[in-house]
Amino acid sequence: MRFISFEKNGKPTLGVRQGEQVRVLGEETLESLLARGVNLCEYAQANASDETVSMQGLRLLPPLQRPPKILCVGLNFADHTKESNFEQPKYPTLFLRVSTSLIAHEAPMVRPAVSDSEGLDYEGEIAVVIGKGGRHIAEKDALDHIAGYSLFNDGSVREYQFKTPQWTVGKNFDGTGAFGPDLVTADELPAGAKGLLLETRLNGEVVQSASTDEMVFDVASLISIISEAITLEPGDVIVSGTPSGIGWARNPKLLMKAGDVCEVTVEKLGTLRNVIVDEAK
Known part of the structure; x- marks a missing residue:
């Protein structure tokens, strides 16, 4: 459903x-x-x-407006890790998003009015919504803890992301985390959302394209690994990582500006669409 x-x-x-x-x-x-x-x-x-x-x-809202936790996974596609000039981590790169950053399908994604930023970057991803919580969840049982899946665009203000070794600020500007449109129950998708084509389009041009099979840590392993340290609760959201093609890694850079349209599409999940606007000063 x-x-x-x-x-x-x-x-x-x-x-x-x-x-x-x-x-x-x-x-x-x-x-x-x-x-x-x-x-x-x-x-x-x-x-x-x-x-x-x-x-x-x-007027749509994010599927969950205030999830207990939003756990994001960085560097989860090897080609994206390479284009970002990082070595591939042997453990998931985790950071948190806050609910005040969330916006819905067709809501404006806000390019912040900060003087030392060139713009806003896109990151198309699959969001995993936890249905049954737990700690020390075995990988073989992990998929039983999923309520459903959705789409996410992890809009990133790159200069702020890299101001410090912690990525938190650049990943949490208000109005930059697009989430939706639907929560699709897990029974509608292949187990672990495997084998699905994920694409991001900017103004109609495909800028990211990869199979979810290319994830370094698949959905089941992410749930198991995260729950070794953190109790997962019903309603938690795991944003599972983006493939290569981000604008920051291109030469010249391809960053989003007011009037741009960004769409994230995944087979069987649909399309998440947002228009970029400048923050009012």
Whole structure:
């Protein structure tokens, strides 16, 4: 199933998308449902109303607006590691995003008004949403802990990312983490989201293209490794890494500017689309 979060009468509302129509479920959020241990598909079947709304004109929200944790994985495609002039780590490169950076499908992605930045870079990725939490999760059991998958564009302000050895600031400017449009339940995809084509397009041109099979650490291993140290909770999001082709690594650099359109597409997941705008000063 495909779950959509959107605004209705000024309130966050949850629905199930069927093509261009959305069947309204109610105002309980995905965060709340996952925290309660609800099976999403069973909940949708039991609670779907007769009310449907069209996708056209809906103000979408990120599938989860305030996940307990957003854990991002850097350098998880070897070609991207190479273009970034790093040695390939033997352990996942992890950093955190904050929920105030999140934006929805079709919401503007904000190029920040900081004087010492050339612009904003794109990073198309798959987001893994945890359904069942735990600590010390065995790799063989890891996929049973997934509620579903979504798309993510890890918009990066590169000069701020590299101001210090910690990448946090450059990865957390408000309005730079595009997330959505749907949460697609795990049963709709191959196990571990393997073998899917991930592409990023900037103004219609393909700038990133790779199979999810090229991940250095696949989804199951990421869940297992992260849970060695950190208790995973229902609703946590793991942003699983981007392939080569980022704008910062190109010569000349290809950074996003106001008016640009960035789209992230993954087979069976759909397309996440955002227009770039300049932050109001």
